[in-house]
Amino acid sequence: MHAVKGDRLVIHSKQVGQADRHGEITEVRGPDGAPPYFVHFDDGHETLLYPGSDCELEHEAAGGTG
Template sequence: MQAKVGDHLVVESNTVGSPRREGEILEVRGADGAPPYVVRWEDGHEGMNYPGPDAHITHPG
């Protein structure tokens, strides 16, 4: 997985009826766009994330 600042991290829910999570990548701490990422989630919470297999990157705009 490779990302840049401003991309969005989308984590699909693995529980029926639970919504997916999406957040803006604020910082890329791995080499060449690799995780971990500092993400600001839709609810305003910020944190470091090591995405799992249920996640993907989108490029807004």
């Protein structure tokens, strides 16, 4: 997994009825876009994260959606 600042990370829930977690990568600490990533989640929580198999990376669209 390779990311850049501004990419979105989705952690898919492992339990039925529990929502997925969404966050923005605010810092890439590994070499060449590799983990770990510092993530600011939509609920305000921040953490240093090594993504697992339950994670999906959404790359930031170049130029925005305007």
